[in-house]
Amino acid sequence: MDLDFTAAEDAFRSEARDWLAARVPSVPLPSLETAEGFAAHREWEGVLFAGGWSVVSWPEQFGGRGSSPLEWLIFEEEYYRAGAPGRVSQNGISLLAPTLFEHGSDEQRARVLPSMASGEVIWAQAWSEPEAGSDLASLRSVAVRTEGGWRVSGQKTWSSRAAFADRAFGLFRSDPDADRPHRGLTYLMFPLDADGVTVRPIGRLDGKPAFAELFLDDVFVPDEDVIGEPGQGWRVAMSTSANERGLTLRSPGRFTAAAGRLTDLWRSTGGSAYGPDSGSRPGSESCSGFESGSGSGFESGSGFASRSRSGSDSRSGSNPGPNDAALRDRVADAVIGARAYQLFTYAHASHIAAGGSIGAESSLNKVFWSELDIALHETALDLLGPYGELSDEAGEAPAHGSWADGYTFSLAGPIYAGTNEIQRDIIAERLLGLPKGRR
Amino acid sequence: MRFLLSDEQREFARTLDGMLRSAGTPGVVRSWASGDHGPGRALWARLAExxxxxxxxxxxxxxxxxxxxxxxxxxxxxxxxAVPGPLAETAAAGALLGRLGGDAAHVWLPQLASGKAVASLCVLWPGGSPYALDADAADAVFVVDGDTVRLADAHGPMQPSADPARRPARPLGGVVLAQGPAVPAAAAYAADVAALVTAAQALGVGRALLERTVQYVRQRTQFGVAVGSFQAVKHRLADTLIALEFAQPLVHAAALALTADDPAAGREVAAAKVSACEAAYAAARTALQLHGAVGYTEELDLSLWIRKARPLRTAWGTPAACRARVLAD
Structure with missing residues (x-):
């Protein structure tokens, strides 16, 4: 058992780090949940693609590098360490692409994947419906057979960034007479500007308009846009839901980087929350998140080896009072949680490299990272005191409002990609062997 | 990177599991708790073997x-x-003397390795315990006090623990075995070893509590169904598994860091210790709650694990001390 990287992996890390250092915008892009930010993030996807970094784990023929899961984890660590922009292509890359690799045709892969990798086409998911959330198999949107394809009608909702995206994928009921709800479903792809598609933006909790509901009225979808066999959509979709819950949606690099920034913030405050008497505003120091370019809090490959360099001003290690010990414990828990998640995924990557596969275990990840994400951001807001509530639109917001923004985003974590209640059911039934019961 | 146990390590675990399962450890624990160390020493010899x-x-x-x-x-x-005895202390004493070398190492280490001698260890530093675990059962009680290592020649009255299988007492008197600047460094290493193995032990305690509770809620019926089919029950058990599963790799990483003498080993050990012990303690709370009243009885063997979780949480590094250490420079 070891945690060592090969020389080739170290070189891969250096290459990624250098490339990112030269290109990551020094000021964060506008929120990718706005029209302006969406366009800026799409452009960034193009930059990533040109450098060969947009989809490192894909085969080279589709724009990737054929990287191993471990190399992908290394890239993600460097990506978030560098404070690089959020991935607007996330839904396509982490949900649709794995489905196409597993169930798509060669023609579909050749047609869909390159433009996804370059950011030219951005995909939205169309799973949930007003009456089908956790109980996804009860969905009602229909696909009716017609010459050369299907005619699709119904309503989809909670479709992230569908307000700005180009195409969508989801499940539709193609056989209303099937004996069980999860039979008779078909997995389809369709353009969001097709005839019969109406996209209505929904303001999210953070006020951003990128959520949407989709009204589909007799939309034609050609046979070439069916993934897998008609009627097999549930089975096809489940391969992607494990991806969404598992490590591909929320890589540990994201949390190790955030925990590193949190530690910097904590040190910069001298171990207690900012208050009216502290005499300085957190954003005025080097502690403030994205612009600090700080390390992850533990150097790659050597665990907790060294603290990051920025934010270690002279107030570090001052004597925290009793209230501060509570904050310190929460900072420590965030650091430990991020490290645990990193190590857990290293074990998963090792397991996959040894020929194993990951099934219901992905539900462990989903609950863990989503709760870690909230706790980490809550701690940051508490450290920031009166500055914690300032959004990315506030000129004086520390770290351009990234903590407040990240906090609001984190609140969605326990809900999307299968609520944590559903995940705990899966853990209890499939990993612990408890009997099924009423939900 | 291959962050997985080797086949040999898995086989070692399986062998110990099989041996301990057939040894009927609950009876051994109960004897130990009553002051009869005979069965415990017999088991100790088999573990040494x-x-x-x-x-x-x-x-x-x-x-x-x-x-x-x-x-x-x-x-x-x-x-x-739930094997009783000064297990972590014996391992840590081995680490301490191994680092110090000299006559004490020459005399005691072969006996510790072979299981002929059971050791206890007390490291007197701020926040540490003034007690040596199972001092009455130990053949040697080592005491670290500043830059001095003593071999105690007596112990104070036994101070029964809330876990009756743990029997602490103050070490008294004794002869100096080693003195000098090498002692604090060796003691720090020994304490890290103690914290690591306590974390591992706690994880085992947590897993046993989870396994037994899963078994119980599958067969216990109320309202005409297995209570394990209720979401409130399932979700507590799911959370127990999550906490244990995410603490495990921290324990492995801490062990690797100690092996490599990594300068960050202290932080890795502290992270493992607090995570594993919190997970085990939460498992104990869940096990008790989901067993209901029968869980609150001494006669159910479950009590042997439930009562172990809390003291392990404090032994060789309180949660607060561990968290502080994770953030230390």
Missing amino acids: AGVFALAVPEEHEGVGPLPLELAVAFGELGRH
Whole structure:
């Protein structure tokens, strides 16, 4: 058992780090949940693609590098360490692409994947419906057979960034007479500007308009846009839901980087929350998140080896009072949680490299990272005191409002990609062997 | 990177598991708790024969160590079966004397490795325990006080613990075995070994509590169905598994860091200790709650694990001390 990287992996890390250092915008892009930010993030996807970094784990023929899961984890660590922009292509890359690799045709892969990798086409998911959330198999949107394809009608909702995206994928009921709800479903792809598609933006909790509901009225979808066999959509979709819950949606690099920034913030405050008497505003120091370019809090490959360099001003290690010990414990828990998640995924990557596969275990990840994400951001807001509530639109917001923004985003974590209640059911039934019961 | 236990390490765990399962450890624990150390010493000898105690002792003193990862694997099984005795203390004493060398190492280490001697250890530093665990059962009680290591020649009255299988007492008097600047460094290393194996032991305790509780809620029926079909029950057990599963890799990483003498080992050990012990303690709370009233009885063997979780949480590094250490420079 070891945690060592090969020389080739170290070189891969250096290459990624250098490339990112030269290109990551020094000021964060506008929120990718706005029209302006969406366009800026799409452009960034193009930059990533040109450098060969947009989809490192894909085969080279589709724009990737054929990287191993471990190399992908290394890239993600460097990506978030560098404070690089959020991935607007996330839904396509982490949900649709794995489905196409597993169930798509060669023609579909050749047609869909390159433009996804370059950011030219951005995909939205169309799973949930007003009456089908956790109980996804009860969905009602229909696909009716017609010459050369299907005619699709119904309503989809909670479709992230569908307000700005180009195409969508989801499940539709193609056989209303099937004996069980999860039979008779078909997995389809369709353009969001097709005839019969109406996209209505929904303001999210953070006020951003990128959520949407989709009204589909007799939309034609050609046979070439069916993934897998008609009627097999549930089975096809489940391969992607494990991806969404598992490590591909929320890589540990994201949390190790955030925990590193949190530690910097904590040190910069001298171990207690900012208050009216502290005499300085957190954003005025080097502690403030994205612009600090700080390390992850533990150097790659050597665990907790060294603290990051920025934010270690002279107030570090001052004597925290009793209230501060509570904050310190929460900072420590965030650091430990991020490290645990990193190590857990290293074990998963090792397991996959040894020929194993990951099934219901992905539900462990989903609950863990989503709760870690909230706790980490809550701690940051508490450290920031009166500055914690300032959004990315506030000129004086520390770290351009990234903590407040990240906090609001984190609140969605326990809900999307299968609520944590559903995940705990899966853990209890499939990993612990408890009997099924009423939900 | 291959962050997975080897086949040999898994086989070692399986062997210990099988041996301890057939040994009927609950009876051994109950004897130990009543002050009868006979069955416990017999089990100790079998563990020594399986190689457990030699893992902490260097080869030049008839051991095979130090092998922190194998120690962690072994202690996971010791916790799973609630084995009583100064287990972490004996491993840590081996680490201490192994680092110090000299006459004390020459005299005691072969006996620790072979299981002939049971050791206890007390490191007197701020926030540490003034007690030596199971001092009445130990053949040697080592005391670290500043830059001095003593071999105690007596102990104060036994101070029964809330876990009756743990029997602490103050070490008294004794002769100086070692003195000098090497002592604090060796003691710090020994305390890290103790914290690591306590974390591993706690994880084993947590896993046993989870396994037993899962078994129980599958067969216990109320309202005409197995209580394990209720979401409120399932979700507590799911959370228990999550906490244990995410603490496990921290324990392995801490063992690797100690093996490599990594300067960050202290932080890795602290992270493992607090996570594993919090997970085990939460498992104990869940096990008790989901067993209901029968869980609150001494006669149910479950009590042997439930009462172990809390003291392990404090032993060799309180949660607060561990969290502070994770953030230390």
